[in-house]
Amino acid sequence: MKTVIKTTRLQKVYNGSVAPVTAVNDVNLEFYEGEFTAIVGPSGSGKTTFLNLIGGLDKPTAGHVHIEGVDISTMKESKLFDFRLRNIGFIFQSYNLIPVLTAKENVSFIMLLQKRPRAQMERRAVEMLEQVGLEDKLNSRPNQLSGGQQQRVAVARALASKPKFVLADEPTANLDTKSAFNLLDIMLRLNKEENITLIFSTHDQRVIDRARRVITLVDGAVSEDKAVSAEKNV
Amino acid sequence: MKTLIIISWRNIWRNRTRSIIIILALVLGIMGGIFSAAMRLTAEQQQMEDALKNQISHIQIHHPGFVANPEASYSIPRGSELAEELEQMDNIWAVSARTVFDGMAASANMNAGVRIKGVNPDSEAHTTSLDELLEEGTYFTGEGRLPGVIIGRELANDLNCHTGSRMVLTFQDKNNNMVHASFRVEGIYTMTSKDFERRTIFAHREVINSHIDHPDAVTEIAILLNDMEQYRQAAREFQEVWPDLKVRHWAQLAPSRYHNLEILDQVLIWILVIILLAISFGLLNTILMSILERVNELGLLMALGMKRSKVFSMVMLETAMIAIIGGILGLLSSYAMIQILNTSGVRLPGAEGMEEFGYASVLYPDIPVSFYFETAVVVIIFAILAAIYPAWKAIKIPPAQAVRQE
Ligand SMILES: Nc1ncnc2c1ncn2[C@@H]1O[C@H](COP(=O)(O)OP(=O)(O)OP(=O)(O)O)[C@@H](O)[C@H]1O
Ligand SMILES: [Mg+2]
Numbered sequence: 181m182k183t184v185i186k187t188t189r190l191q192k193v194y195n196g197s198v199a200p201v202t203a204v205n206d207v208n209l210e211f212y213e214g215e216f217t218a219i220v221g222p223s224g225s226g227k228t229t230f231l232n233l234i235g236g237l238d239k240p241t242a243g244h245v246h247i248e249g250v251d252i253s254t255m256k257e258s259k260l261f262d263f264r265l266r267n268i269g270f271i272f273q274s275y276n277l278i279p280v281l282t283a284k285e286n287v288s289f290i291m292l293l294q295k296r297p298r299a300q301m302e303r304r305a306v307e308m309l310e311q312v313g314l315e316d317k318l319n320s321r322p323n324q325l326s327g328g329q330q331q332r333v334a335v336a337r338a339l340a341s342k343p344k345f346v347l348a349d350e351p352t353a354n355l356d357t358k359s360a361f362n363l364l365d366i367m368l369r370l371n372k373e374e375n376i377t378l379i380f381s382t383h384d385q386r387v388i389d390r391a392r393r394v395i396t397l398v399d400g401a402v403s404e405d406k407a408v409s410a411e412k413n414v
Numbered sequence: 415m416k417t418l419i420i421i422s423w424r425n426i427w428r429n430r431t432r433s434i435i436i437i438l439a440l441v442l443g444i445m446g447g448i449f450s451a452a453m454r455l456t457a458e459q460q461q462m463e464d465a466l467k468n469q470i471s472h473i474q475i476h477h478p479g480f481v482a483n484p485e486a487s488y489s490i491p492r493g494s495e496l497a498e499e500l501e502q503m504d505n506i507w508a509v510s511a512r513t514v515f516d517g518m519a520a521s522a523n524m525n526a527g528v529r530i531k532g533v534n535p536d537s538e539a540h541t542t543s544l545d546e547l548l549e550e551g552t553y554f555t556g557e558g559r560l561p562g563v564i565i566g567r568e569l570a571n572d573l574n575c576h577t578g579s580r581m582v583l584t585f586q587d588k589n590n591n592m593v594h595a596s597f598r599v600e601g602i603y604t605m606t607s608k609d610f611e612r613r614t615i616f617a618h619r620e621v622i623n624s625h626i627d628h629p630d631a632v633t634e635i636a637i638l639l640n641d642m643e644q645y646r647q648a649a650r651e652f653q654e655v656w657p658d659l660k661v662r663h664w665a666q667l668a669p670s671r672y673h674n675l676e677i678l679d680q681v682l683i684w685i686l687v688i689i690l691l692a693i694s695f696g697l698l699n700t701i702l703m704s705i706l707e708r709v710n711e712l713g714l715l716m717a718l719g720m721k722r723s724k725v726f727s728m729v730m731l732e733t734a735m736i737a738i739i740g741g742i743l744g745l746l747s748s749y750a751m752i753q754i755l756n757t758s759g760v761r762l763p764g765a766e767g768m769e770e771f772g773y774a775s776v777l778y779p780d781i782p783v784s785f786y787f788e789t790a791v792v793v794i795i796f797a798i799l800a801a802i803y804p805a806w807k808a809i810k811i812p813p814a815q816a817v818r819q820e
Binding site for chain 1: 417421424425428710711713714715716717718719720721722813814816817818
């Protein structure tokens with residue numbers, strides 16, 4: 181199996197207001213192509229921090245993050261911006277969409293920054309919005325969409341540019357149960373169909389069950405890393 | 415780039431009221447600046463034109479010695495012939511040959527130092543429109559027992575005399591003998607320059623020349639050109655033709671006036687700069703507010719891979735768009751305003767009844783087109799300056815923090 185992400189002795193220490201906080205502590209993990217992984221753990225266990233580190237949004241205090249062999253922890257910032265743009269898809273919990281752009285424009289946004297040909301971009305954006313069941317909302321602005329619909333647009337955007345992997349930080353936290361399951365189903369289906377590696381954080385037991393691999397963080401360290409049989413998910 | 419423009423454009427209309435208010439402020443600021451500039455410039459030009467038309471003319475010729483010592487002994491050799499020769503020239507509108515010197519004017523109980531100008535009534539009327547400036551009395555009719563003088567309103571007040579009053583002028587003849595000559599105040603003129611009014615007396619040149627025992631004397635030749643713009647070139651040409659005489663154009667004759675007009679342009683642009691500077695702070699504040707409201711969103715853009723330089727450009731573009739809208743609307747409204755006021759005129763409050771003192775009570779403001787361009791440049795520069803700080807703030811947002819769900 182091809183390794184997409186590899187972390188070695190990854191550590192992040194924040195200068196907290198009282199004492200330094202070790203948010204991620206000596207994490208050594210490998211993520212493989214096509215995986216569908218959940219990062220779980222109680223609040224404050226370091227899930228967001230870990231995702232930010234492997235997504236190149238934050239710099240580790242110590243240790244390394246290799247993406248397909250490229251060390252991004254030592255990369256210059258301007259190169260990192262470009263690297264993120266070309267290789268990593270992001271889905272956040274909220275503030276996901278650009279309010280002044282329509283659903284279709286939001287989905288096209290990454291490809292636009294990548295300077296893809298316009299026609300190809302249009303086709304792909306419409307295709308992805310169809311995939312997430314929003315073919316009738318192409319020209320809606322985010323404020324005209326429900327929370328679940330907005331997250332589906334974010335999923336469509338993250339996957340539209342076919343990144344090496346997609347990071348989703350609590351993508352279902354603001355959704356009701358039905359929308360949460362719906363979103364997870366879409367993510368799972370796209371993970372299979374497009375063979376895109378997907379890593380998401382959650383402390384929502386409802387969605388943990390859908391993952392193939394569940395990594396548990398406690399106080400910034402990996403306390404459990406277990407594979408779940410594929411059959412259980414069907 | 416196109417997307418950047420679309421995003422910026424939509425961003426500025428997110429808070430419609432705020433954008434409209436700052437645009438309105440820009441429009442009103444520009445209109446105010448251009449209005450005050452046009453009024454001042456027009457007032458100054460009107461005074462300048464009056465001064466040229468009634469006092470200075472475009473070019474004056476003297477004997478070189480006369481400049482330091484305005485005496486009858488420094489008269490222009492063959493001055494009358496020279497004046498006639500000038501009068502024949504194509505580019506000259508009018509010529510007035512004068513005998514000018516300093517002397518004393520005395521009424522029944524007071525006296526004052528004055529400059530006496532002996533003129534040919536017709537040529538003088540042609541050159542300085544002296545006849546049109548009369549507020550009372552007549553213009554060298556030649557009637558009456560004593561020869562007439564025309565004096566300024568200020569001098570008339572100082573010496574407490576009226577039309578018909580007797581006036582004695584004291585001066586030196588060509589042999590430096592004192593001459594006392596009696597005149598009658600025939601007319602009283604007014605003009606913009608109170609100083610000129612107080613100091614200058616007009617009499618018939620023949621009368622003056624006979625008193626100084628120098629029938630052909632001409633100490634000053636004032637020239638009005640057909641085309642005022644030619645004054646420098648014409649003065650240079652005359653100087654070449656008559657190297658022994660002193661030829662000066664109005665900018666040399668009234669250097670401070672000329673200088674005032676020269677720097678007025680800059681003064682006016684500085685007024686505009688100050689107005690727009692104040693508005694720029696409003697613009698800066700507006701943009702900064704919009705940045706602080708969008709911290710999460712801007713963080714998202716950068717998290718997704720939009721380069722800081724692009725985010726910077728986006729903020730600059732938003733500011734530029736507001737400035738361009740405000741600037742264009744401001745300049746168009748200003749242009750329309752000036753066009754309307756230029757035909758309707760602006761009545762100056764408090765100036766009614768001042769016409770008799772030479773002030774116009776209605777101004778027809780105008781401003782050169784270049785001023786609109788200068789204004790546009792100032793607006794653009796200030797918009798850029800106002801955008802830099804908010805744009806810098808925007809790119810300092812750490813993407814990792816901004817996208818954390820708080
Ligand atoms: N900028 C920061 N400065 C100081 N401490 C921080 C900062 N960001 C996070 N932390 C601390 O780091 C630890 C891990 O935070 P993190 O947000 O990664 O946890 P999490 O697992 O994502 O929590 P949640 O489930 O609530 O989202 C927490 O103790 C948090 O208080
Ligand atoms: Mg978190």
